[in-house]
Amino acid sequence: MAIEIIGTGKAVPPRKVTNEDLAARIDTSDEWIRSHTGIGARHLADEDTACSDLAFEAAKNALAMAANLADARGEERDRAAADAAKSIDMIILGTATGDFYGCPSTACIVQDKLGAHRAGAMDIAAGCTGFIYGLETATALLGINRERKRALVIGAEVLSRVTDWSDRGTCVLLGDGAGAAVIEKTSAPSEGPGRRGILRTILGADGSGKESLIIRRGGSRYPFKEGETIEKSAHIEMKGQEVYNFAVRAVTETIEALMEAEGIGVDDIARIVPHQANARIVQAAGKRLKIPIEKFFLNMEEYANTSAASIPIALDEMNRSGQLKKGDLIMTIGFGSGLTYGGNLIVW
Ligand code: UT7
Numbered sequence: 022m023a024i025e026i027i028g029t030g031k032a033v034p035p036r037k038v039t040n041e042d043l044a045a046r047i048d049t050s051d052e053w054i055r056s057h058t059g060i061g062a063r064h065l066a067d068e069d070t071a072c073s074d075l076a077f078e079a080a081k082n083a084l085a086m087a088a089n090l091a092d093a094r095g096e097e098r099d100r101a102a103a104d105a106a107k108s109i110d111m112i113i114l115g116t117a118t119g120d121f122y123g124c125p126s127t128a129c130i131v132q133d134k135l136g137a138h139r140a141g142a143m144d145i146a147a148g149c150t151g152f153i154y155g156l157e158t159a160t161a162l163l164g165i166n167r168e169r170k171r172a173l174v175i176g177a178e179v180l181s182r183v184t185d186w187s188d189r190g191t192c193v194l195l196g197d198g199a200g201a202a203v204i205e206k207t208s209a210p211s212e213g214p215g216r217r218g219i220l221r222t223i224l225g226a227d228g229s230g231k232e233s234l235i236i237r238r239g240g241s242r243y244p245f246k247e248g249e250t251i252e253k254s255a256h257i258e259m260k261g262q263e264v265y266n267f268a269v270r271a272v273t274e275t276i277e278a279l280m281e282a283e284g285i286g287v288d289d290i291a292r293i294v295p296h297q298a299n300a301r302i303v304q305a306a307g308k309r310l311k312i313p314i315e316k317f318f319l320n321m322e323e324y325a326n327t328s329a330a331s332i333p334i335a336l337d338e339m340n341r342s343g344q345l346k347k348g349d350l351i352m353t354i355g356f357g358s359g360l361t362y363g364g365n366l367i368v369w
Contacts, residue, residue: 023218030082059300063196115151149357151329176329196325200333
């Protein structure tokens with residue numbers, strides 16, 4: 022038995038904000054942002070769009086692909102997605118910017134929108150590593166119960182809602198979007214020749230870095246008080262250099278650990294799909310491991326850092342543009358708030 026990805030989808034808001042647009046509002050420049058991060062633009066949601074709206078769109082695209090209607094649009098896509106949603110047993114959604122604080126989960130809102138009535142649903146709070154944690158959780162939940170066959174794993178964020186637009190150290194980095202994958206238990210082997218699907222996952226955390234990337238206010242530690250004016254502490258705060266150093270170490274060590282556990286070398290891996298936070302992080306890790314930069318898929322130039330959505334958006338773009346071939350061995354590598362890190366090794 023293998024657990025394979027049978028559909029991918031993404032949704033990004035149409036409003037594109039370039040580096041130049043930001044430079045017109047705050048003290049930054051296209052040159053600084055590109056040279057320090059590789060980011061050229063980000064897509065930002067309008068006021069009426071919440072996390073579940075983007076997640077719902079990405080999920081419909083993934084479900085339509087799972088129903089062999091990857092190119093369907095409009096009503097045809099919605100019908101295919103609604104049909105396929107009935108077969109989903111579990112919805113796992115990684116986010117730091119869900120529709121509501123604490124409850125209900127955004128996964129439940131998506132379950133309702135999709136009409137995925139038999140699916141259990143829950144959110145995962147693992148920062149930018151949310152999709153990797155979600156994929157492993159969903160894989161385990163399918164594996165443990167023979168009744169469950171299919172799951173939907175989503176990463177979705179509206180980071181623009183928690184961004185301090187006067188802080189040039191964070192606002193230039195972040196974007197909104199959602200990505201989704203449908204996974205299914207199949208009869209393909211998961212070991213030996215012809216093996217398929219999600220082979221192995223590493224999940225890690227270092228909670229001592231909890232303050233390095235944090236939305237400080239609104240929880241039970243520093244709750245909002247009635248009548249209080251919302252100020253900066255309700256937004257994302259980041260110690261950039263600390264996160265950078267952690268990220269380079271996490272990417273390098275997770276790639277090494279997955280290769281070692283599986284007894285494979287760099288040449289066995291077709292593509293690596295890193296969290297799209299900063300091209301320099303990927304370049305630094307690639308240099309340490311002597312992995313050519315072309316092996317990494319990078320799209321932060323267009324979308325910036327969409328946190329838990331970045332890896333599934335990347336997977337969908339690669340999948341739909343024919344960059345993933347059946348049988349390819351690929352790696353996802355993530356890191357983020359928590360601090361968390363992890364990676365999946367998948368035969369496509
Ligand atoms: O999903 C995980 C989330 N986060 C990350 O992965 C981020 C990890 N960290 C990073 O990617 C990098 O640390 C940053 C891109 C955030 C910052 O790059 P850096 O090369 O570490 O810059 P820095 O913070 O050391 O700042 C260098 C200079 C400073 O000016 P001075 O003090 O040298 O005069 C900053 O004030 O660059 C300045 N600066 C900017 N200048 C123009 C910082 N942000 C900007 C900006 N535009 N947007």
